[in-house]
Amino acid sequence: MNDQxxxxxxxxxxxxxxxINTVLHYTRAAHFIGLWKSEWTLIERYLPDRTAHILEAxxxxxxxxxxxWHQGYRNITAxxxxxxxxxxADSLKQEQGITGITFLQADATxxxxxxxxxxxxxxxVLFMFNGMMQIPGRENRRAAMRELSRVCRPSAPFIFTTxxxxxxxxxxxxxxxxxxxxxxxxxxxxxxxxxxxxSDETGNTFMHLPDRKEIQEDxxxxxxxxxxxxxxxxLASETPKVRNFSDNCRFWVAKKS
Ligand SMILES: C[S@@+](CC[C@H](N)C(=O)[O-])C[C@H]1O[C@@H](n2cnc3c(N)ncnc32)[C@H](O)[C@@H]1O
Numbered sequence: 001m002n003d004q005x006x007x008x009x010x011x012x013x014x015x016x017x018x019x020i021n022t023v024l025h026y027t028r029a030a031h032f033i034g035l036w037k038s039e040w041t042l043i044e045r046y047l048p049d050r051t052a053h054i055l056e057a058x059x060x061x062x063x064x065x066x067x068x069w070h071q072g073y074r075n076i077t078a079x080x081x082x083x084x085x086x087x088x089a090d091s092l093k094q095e096q097g098i099t100g101i102t103f104l105q106a107d108a109t110x111x112x113x114x115x116x117x118x119x120x121x122x123x124x125v126l127f128m129f130n131g132m133m134q135i136p137g138r139e140n141r142r143a144a145m146r147e148l149s150r151v152c153r154p155s156a157p158f159i160f161t162t163x164x165x166x167x168x169x170x171x172x173x174x175x176x177x178x179x180x181x182x183x184x185x186x187x188x189x190x191x192x193x194x195x196x197x198x199s200d201e202t203g204n205t206f207m208h209l210p211d212r213k214e215i216q217e218d219x220x221x222x223x224x225x226x227x228x229x230x231x232x233x234x235l236a237s238e239t240p241k242v243r244n245f246s247d248n249c250r251f252w253v254a255k256k257s
Contacts, residue, residue, distance in 0.1 A: 018085070035070075042251055060085045
């Protein structure tokens with residue numbers, strides 16, 4: 001009999017994001033934190049045209065989409081697979097009398113199931129605050145990258161963030177984790193080296209922490225050309241509110257090949 005607990009999968013992550021404390025956390029972020037300086041620096045650099053049709057994946061409760069609307073963008077499609085978060089995003093949109101953002105429920109690994117996304121050719125795509133790394137399984141992350149490339153026009157920019165497994169301050173901890181994997185003693189719910197699944201006051205979080213080589217390989221395999229990557233700290237000095245909400249991360253820019 002196999003008494004191992006099940007691996008984390010997309011359904012686990014979706015349920016975790018629909019949990020009440022997590023919904024509150026991302027709803028507060030949409031209402032009170034808004035766009036980070038680092039996000040705005042890159043989005044304005046690579047998508048300066050306010051008429052651009054932008055696709056935002058993993059939009060949560062609307063923090064980035066609504067922030068972009070306030071910067072003058074009027075043609076945004078934003079989706080998330082967590083229905084509770086989309087409900088919050090829609091109510092923020094109504095509260096602020098926003099037109100020009102469509103929020104919808106969809107799974108980044110299966111965009112063909114959403115006709116509103118499937119038949120559009122977007123000018124740029126965003127997957128902010130490490131959302132793509134919350135897809136369990138490298139093949140599934142690649143599926144999302146392929147899908148996002150498929151629904152973009154040629155040369156469209158793709159901006160996303162990840163944690164950085166090569167961050168010098170974490171190297172010792174990863175070396176220890178590697179020893180656990182070598183002995184088969186890692187958390188049995190994890191799928192791949194670099195995965196973490198933990199609980200805190202905001203709920204359960206699955207996160208894959210990649211190294212740079214992994215992301216470069218995956219971009220090249222899924223219809224993207226790597227343009228640039230840099231850490232958030234190198235891009236901008238964030239407010240304490242943003243730094244409390246999220247630690248440093250790596251920003252990636254690619255363009256559709
Ligand atoms: C860290 S949260 C960021 C939310 C929002 N972008 C923000 O910055 O406040 C990551 C988001 O990605 C979403 N997500 C993860 N996997 C997804 C998938 N396969 N399809 C759609 N959304 C997904 C989660 O539901 C969650 O809302």
